[in-house]
Amino acid sequence: MAERLAAARVIVLFVLAFLLSPTLVRGQIGDVSNKDDVHLFLLIGQSNMAGRGRVMPSDETPHPRVFMFNKDKEWVPAIDPLHFDKPKIAGVGLGKTFGIEIAHDNPKIAVGLIPCAVGGSSITTWEPGILHESTKSHPWDDAISRAKAALQSGTLKGILWHQGESDSNAKRSDSYQSDLQDLIERIRTELNAEEVPFLIGQLGQFEERPWNEYRQQVDAAHRSQIELHENNAFVSSYGLKHKGDETHFDTDSYREFGRRYADAYRKLTEADRPDVSQMPFQIERIIAHQGFDKQTCWVHARAGVIPPEVEGSSDSHPEVVLTTQALELTGSDVFHAIHTSRSTDGGAIWTPLVADSDFEREHLSENIEQTVCDFTPAWHAATKTLLGIGHTVVYEKNRVKRVRPRSTAYSVFDPTTGDWSPYQTLKLPDEPRFQNAGAGSAQRLDLPNGDILLPIYFKEPSQNQLSSTVCRCRFDGTDLTYLEHGSEMTVPIKRGLYEPSITSFNGKFYLTMRNDNGAYVAVSDDGLKYSTPQLWRFDDGEELGSYNTQAHWVSHPKGLFLVYTRRGLDNDHVFRHRAPLVIGRVDPETQRVIRATERILVPEYGARLGNFGITEVSEEETWVTVAEWMQPVGVEKYGSNNRIWVARLLWEAD
Template sequence: MMKRRTFLRLGGASGAALLAGRPALSTADESALLGEIEKQVLWRNRDGGAVTWFHPRGCMIPRTEGKPLALMTLQEIAGSDYFGPVHWTLSDDLGKSWTDPAAIPSLGRRPVEGHEGLEEGACDVVPEYHAATDTVLAMGHNVYYRGAKFSVADQLARYPVYSVRKADGTWTERKVLEWDDPRGAKSYSNGSGQRVTLPDGEVILSLCFHAGEGDRKVVGVRCSFDGSTLAIKETGPALSLPIKRGLLEPSVTRHGERIFLTMRAEDERGYVAVSEDGLHYGEKKAWTWEDGEALALSTTQQHWLTHSDGLYLVYTREDATNSKVIRWRSPLWVARVDTEKLCLIRETERVVLPLVGDGVNEPDEVGLMGNFHVTNATPGESWVTVGEWRPRREATGDTLLARLHWERPNRLVSSD
């Protein structure tokens, strides 16, 4: 029987040891691992009477007694790439109810010196609990606005920004993840990216970067974090795709002894690569099914769902039901990853959050779900959170949480 108090184990040797010596699972076992999926509406705004909360991304904070505390960052969306200040909210009942969102003071907007009327904000924030320092590291990147819209002509240097929630519940001032490499002179970002925290407290992540050329590249990064300052220690060789904007929004996870990387692209594909150290990745490979058929993906992020007995990918793709939906960003799907062949197993595919409406005849009524996050909440349950929005319906939409129930306990989430 699983006890109620749980916390997320941080990868590394301890996670690898859990997998050592286990027999390979049959396809039937793999497909049976993921059980019931439930949909919960956290905040409603399809009628436009409230706030459309976007970028809902959570993490779990252990407590000495009772259930872990869930923390989520989120922000209002009012147009394409136009976001309000970053907020945060808490749940002490495993996501059933949440406090009213409150602004993180350091992740709001501020005027840009020397550029009258231009404001710098923050977006694409991902919070993750850091056990070694008992803090939450919430990192996204900066963005520029002029008036009530994203300022295409005024995008100055872009870079990761973060704030730290200390054990006493207060948030620190905004800081920048500094990278003095000229390859990132125009932009470098880990926005929306999943990270891996090692047992010693170091952080593995990936950066998407460019110096002004058209296509972005992705590089593996190892950082130190002392509870206050995140600092880059080492980077690896870059991965590239010289098509349109290149490789975007990379996310990493650890499964067994390896680090897995998934990347958004603009050639109707997504890409995966694997590394032993999170720095040196092998050749990237387009996401396919096990028979080699490529998934049709339209410039949208993918994220990892990890279980001690298997690795999964959450994504959007082309389907007969969503042919007119912008970038096919509904529904959300999940499928098991073959970690040796680096492909998805077709018969394990499930719908995480369904398309609501008619994606062929009335696509403007469909809520887009392309900006989502995955959280391992308890040994028996993981979450996928997303803020849907309808860009041609005044940016209205609901904020959703999908509860993915496991048939066997996820030993990457410890209980005691």
């Protein structure tokens, strides 16, 4: 009964969205009077464009402004599978996710997807009059016919191509580059699409199926097209997984590929949208781990980097050390030991998650236990150590003790053994207000002399109001020592200000802090004394809408950015609106987020994404890591699977 009611609710919302949409009069593309408001995208290639992923309930839920041109040349709501080339095996592809991304960018348009891919088709079958024997179809003729019929309803805005597996062989790879160039020119001419973006997806890069010289030739042909036309783009498949057949991507990877196609499209078209400020990075997402047993889930996924020259690390690549810990679903913040996983190839391959015995719960007395949580590892260059900092949590009968002490906890990683040292605690001034003081989830800042600016939040154990401050500490490779602290900041709203994170940019220091009702920001000239905290706002003055969760910084020579979650992103079903995870450029003078720059870093599948970390991997790459927090029970119905996401920000060269 509950499932039928939920399905009915989806249908009602879908119909209401149509009726209320300023673009769609009766919910059909054909009803739109202005064809410029209907953005059409041609999906062509072979099976990885058609899609072979397993269909989940979320894939069968339509978006109110995304449509597909079906086999009968009718516009219908887009649901997977979009394609019909091989009905018995067609599944989730990249098209629907791409369409939703584009629809989110512009609420005034409808998106029409024209599926024309044919599984198993060589590029030689994408020519006029050629029959594809196994499907008894004419890939080129059918695609052009369908595209021209669809164009009666809208304007062609993009062509998405993924193909090449059938030509990665000795017979065909030599001519693939010229064949692809010819195909692109024919499509542009036939559809009057000289300036329309043409997006070319990379073949799958699967460890179990290393590329031979023929696949490398096809890949080179794909890449070469961006030099031939300013509106051609190449879309990377780095880190995507196959579904077990070493050929077709899995469902999550198809969705991610769709987002990458959308990012490539945005890069080509941002000049046409003066209201959108360009972001100086590409986003690639990797799933490091996933799987949900409905008893526990991974949370607090954060990573640190060990440079390649350090003894015990990788010889040629930075080694990334990711930490996370298991959470019991039966309570609130019921954590167990921190686990560690490592990658030496940029996140494509990860070691299994292994618990560290030094972070197992410690028995303090009968029914009382203690462990470390909200842990963040980061490289300390002055001592050449990976230093992780979090704080302690005390449990009574496996529930967080209401009145309890709290200490900032820290540990050092040994790359030769893969173990963390037994954790120690930071000694703060012996004053009541520091009896409950921790640096959980904090983003710290290491100064050039090796000193650490460490944000903490604190209170007397029996009190409710929290304050935030920044401590200057010294670390010698083993011991972390408190030196001083700066402004003590709070607001008289519920629990005050807590979970602070710090960064620096252009000679100033910036602090973001959590409050139950909103997020706050303060600025400093020395990293210790801060201005009066102000609510985070967009550049148009509207409140940001982030509340009761943490935010963190990405600081780079190309700009200052905030990573956060907020309400208002079609996410009312998500606990405290803690998904999707987004990034926006910050105006350092006004400390406001520039609304037009906001981008989704990690998509929303019902689970919260509010606890995450930022990792500076290199000057060319920054990572945001986060786990899908599988509470409250049942969020998996939206498609979450306790994924540990890595969103890679790949900075553009000057």
